Amino acid sequence: METSKIITIPNHWTSPKYSLGQHTKQGIIVGVQYYLFENLLAPERDGSWRYAVLVSSEDEQVDYIPESQIRLLSSPELRLEMESEIDFCQRKIQNLQQHLETM
Incomplete structure (x- = not known):
């Protein structure tokens, strides 16, 4: 039986547009990570989401792609x-x- 996991995103972060398991032109999303800009102490400055995308399941190649470059x-x-x-x-x-x- 699969258990539910709750992920809390800080209020000053934007929400990710895409979710785990979603198929994109680049591959399948297998991970999501938030990258803060240079100043970690300035919550009013937005960071950005990057997605780990399984490009090739044969050799398990994963690319890390910024949210702005994801194509559904x-x-x-x-x-x-x-x-x-x-x-x-x-x-x-x-x-x-x-x-x-x-x-």
């Missing part, structure tokens, strides 16, 4: 990506089932 997938692009991921998983299940049958 269109609905058709997201649908195509999801269908591709489903096909991949179904092939993997079939391969595992075949392997089980040969045991």
Whole structure:
């Protein structure tokens, strides 16, 4: 069972626009980090969010991308990506089932 986690963001920070697990043109968001500007003692100065994006699941390549450079997938692009991921998983299940049958 998965437990809920609550993350509190200080009032003087902006909220992140994107969330963990969200698919973008660059990849899947796997992390979020807030970067303060030079003066840590000035809460009125906004910082910025950066996202850890899994660019390639094959070699686990992660890029860190500023919020302003994140580009979301269109609905058709997201649908195509999801269908591709489903096909991949179904092939993997079939391969595992075949392997089980040969045991």
